[in-house]
Amino acid sequence: VPIADAISPLSVDVAVVGSGPAGLAAALAAAESGLTVSLIDERPAAGGQYLVGNDVGQSAAVAATERLGAYLLRQVVTAGIDWRLGSTVWDLDSRLTLRLFSHGQATALKTRAVVLACGAREQVIPFPGWTLPGVMTAGAAQLLAKRYGVLPGKRVVLAGSGPLLLATAARLAALGAHVAGIVEASHPRMWLPHARAAWGHGDRFSEAWEYLGTLRRGRVPYRFGQAVVAASGEEKLERVTIARLDAAGRPLAEGCEDLAVDALCVSFGLLPNTELAQLGGARLLFDPRRGGWVPDLDTSLQTTVPGLFVAGEAASIAGAAAAMSAGRLAGLAAARHLDSIPADAFEPEKARLEDRLRREARFGITLNTLFAPPPGLDTIITGDTFVCRCEEVTAGEVTAAIANCGDWLTLDSLKIWTRVGQGPCQGRTCAPILGRLISRETGRPIADAGTFAARPPVRPVPLHAIAAMERTDVGVRQ
Numbered sequence: 001v002p003i004a005d006a007i008s009p010l011s012v013d014v015a016v017v018g019s020g021p022a023g024l025a026a027a028l029a030a031a032e033s034g035l036t037v038s039l040i041d042e043r044p045a046a047g048g049q050y051l052v053g054n055d056v057g058q059s060a061a062v063a064a065t066e067r068l069g070a071y072l073l074r075q076v077v078t079a080g081i082d083w084r085l086g087s088t089v090w091d092l093d094s095r096l097t098l099r100l101f102s103h104g105q106a107t108a109l110k111t112r113a114v115v116l117a118c119g120a121r122e123q124v125i126p127f128p129g130w131t132l133p134g135v136m137t138a139g140a141a142q143l144l145a146k147r148y149g150v151l152p153g154k155r156v157v158l159a160g161s162g163p164l165l166l167a168t169a170a171r172l173a174a175l176g177a178h179v180a181g182i183v184e185a186s187h188p189r190m191w192l193p194h195a196r197a198a199w200g201h202g203d204r205f206s207e208a209w210e211y212l213g214t215l216r217r218g219r220v221p222y223r224f225g226q227a228v229v230a231a232s233g234e235e236k237l238e239r240v241t242i243a244r245l246d247a248a249g250r251p252l253a254e255g256c257e258d259l260a261v262d263a264l265c266v267s268f269g270l271l272p273n274t275e276l277a278q279l280g281g282a283r284l285l286f287d288p289r290r291g292g293w294v295p296d297l298d299t300s301l302q303t304t305v306p307g308l309f310v311a312g313e314a315a316s317i318a319g320a321a322a323a324m325s326a327g328r329l330a331g332l333a334a335a336r337h338l339d340s341i342p343a344d345a346f347e348p349e350k351a352r353l354e355d356r357l358r359r360e361a362r363f364g365i366t367l368n369t370l371f372a373p374p375p376g377l378d379t380i381i382t383g384d385t386f387v388c389r390c391e392e393v394t395a396g397e398v399t400a401a402i403a404n405c406g407d408w409l410t411l412d413s414l415k416i417w418t419r420v421g422q423g424p425c426q427g428r429t430c431a432p433i434l435g436r437l438i439s440r441e442t443g444r445p446i447a448d449a450g451t452f453a454a455r456p457p458v459r460p461v462p463l464h465a466i467a468a469m470e471r472t473d474v475g476v477r478q
């Protein structure tokens with residue numbers, strides 16, 4: 001796919017942000033209805049988080065979904081879509097004007113409808129030593145391995161909860177890493193009551209079974225009901241400390257074990273990327289079954305802002321197949337919103353996609369429920385653990401601020417008080433951690449902590465590029 005935007009238009013009917021399975025399906029559906037479509041992604045290659053890289057260590061079930069995605073990609077390439085790879089969207093306003101940054105330039109793109117398909121990010125529960133070189137997220141290790149064939153280290157431990165640990169461990173083992181263990185916080189006895197939800201998802205099980213086969217051959221131990229509670233080393237990671245967890249997920253002091261490793265890959269599941277939806281003025285709601293803070297959507301995947309749609313894991317953590325179905329529905333719904341397809345063509349297709357999505361979402365809900373990090377696990381966040389890596393703010397500083405904020409306690413008041421969330425990631429990593437800390441300290445539900453107020457730019461952009469924009473017709477926000 002060419003990296004092209006030197007002659008890109010200044011306005012389109014539909015802009016799709018994100019070229020993963022959801023974005024590809026949305027762009028194709030909207031383009032098929034005759035609308036002009038821009039497909040924007042900050043990465044240099046299309047495909048998102050799922051459709052990247054080589055085939056090493058991949059199960060047959062994944063290969064089948066990837067083949068479907070690759071087919072979709074080929075269709076999109078020939079659909080006359082305006083591709084903007086290597087372009088970061090850093091602002092979206094309620095008039096549906098996007099602001100992008102690419103090739104050193106900030107530009108504005110007027111649209112009549114937007115589909116946000118910007119995927120998810122990983123959740124991490126911090127612990128002492130999590131900022132040491134050698135500690136990374138499982139997704140980062142997977143991307144290194146998938147796209148570049150690079151291993152995170154020679155002796156690796158994966159820790160956290162959820163199927164991403166299993167998939168990543170199998171891939172690393174297949175590429176030749178010595179995987180010293182998978183440390184999974186949940187326990188199979190917690191999974192049994194949810195067994196019925198697995199019905200009809202045999203492909204997911206055969207995928208897991210293939211990964212387990214790779215791990216069995218590599219003699220990789222799976223430790224259930226345990227967590228990494230510390231990482232240590234002189235200048236980089238040398239060892240991890242593993243503890244057993246009690247029924248509430250609190251680490252037990254007795255029986256801790258040290259393992260020598262040079263890489264630790266951590267993941268506690270995925271959280272939807274909602275900041276662009278929020279900037280556009282869409283209402284969010286807290287739904288842990290969909291992954292936490294998510295946009296409030298109608299049955300056409302439209303937000304509370306007319307013409308602004310959200311599809312895929314930016315709306316609900318449910319896997320690549322669900323993302324493709326949601327993308328198609330959002331693309332068609334955007335076309336319907338702009339009167340580019342008639343209701344009698346849209347409604348039956350919508351009903352078919354809704355049906356499929358419901359089935360796929362059910363499995364996602366089960367995984368999100370089963371592998372949610374238990375509240376007791378938050379006790380691994382000690383006072384001197386950094387919770388905001390960008391601004392180097394510790395949990396101790398945050399808990400002192402929580403005590404001082406009194407009735408004014410919100411994420412934004414913590415931001416003013418301690419500088420959390422003011423760094424380059426704009427709170428994407430620390431906001432969920434802060435929500436958990438507020439809940440731990442006050443006993444109130446996580447939802448009560450709310451979210452940071454969204455502010456542009458959501459990604460770092462050079463100031464001179466924004467300043468140069470003011471001379472264009474759309475320009476920056478007033």
Ligand SMILES: Cc1cc2nc3c(=O)[nH]c(=O)nc-3n(C[C@H](O)[C@H](O)[C@H](O)COP(=O)(O)OP(=O)(O)OC[C@H]3O[C@@H](n4cnc5c(N)ncnc54)[C@H](O)[C@@H]3O)c2cc1C
Pocket residue numbers: 017018019020021022023040041042043047048049050051087088089090117118119120121122138139140142164167168270273276311312313314318319320321323459
């Ligand atoms: C780290 C990680 C690892 C995963 N590993 C697995 C796995 O091993 N097996 C599995 O089955 N599933 C895995 N998943 C889930 C799988 O990737 C998703 O189900 C699927 O990719 C969701 O598709 P999507 O289109 O919603 O989002 P994605 O595929 O994530 O695509 C989102 C795209 O949006 C782009 N984007 C985001 N924000 C902006 C912006 N501001 N400007 C421009 N572009 C932007 C991103 O660059 C990305 O290309 C993983 C997900 C993550 C996040």
